[in-house]
Amino acid sequence: MGLRARRAIASVCILAFLTFYIWAVIAVGGHVPDHPLATLAYYGLAGTLWGVPLLPLMSWAEGKPFLKRTKG
Template identity: 60%
Template sequence: MGPRTRRFIAAAGALAFLAAYVWAVIAIGDRLPDSMWIDLLFYGVAGIAWGVPLFPLISWAEGGKK
């Protein structure tokens, strides 16, 4: 598989993942108690955590190079 194909598949996968991730974060955030501190903690962690699952996908798209 060529590098352009890998990057296209990775981009499509990342967009699909991010759409599902945003939907899940909003759905969970709606169920949290009304507290500024809980919102701050939850959305702060959720705002950082989205990148962790994408690291293997990006690595695969680049052909496993480091």
């Protein structure tokens, strides 16, 4: 599969994932206690952690192995 096709597929997958992720964060955010520090911690983590599941997809889109294992 060519690099352009990988990037196109990855772009669509990222948009789909982020749509679901934002919906889930908002839905769960309604159950967070009304304390300002709890809200800050929740949305701070949610706003930071969205990229972690996308790292393997972005690595695949560029044609590079995500976790390069070396023998030794």
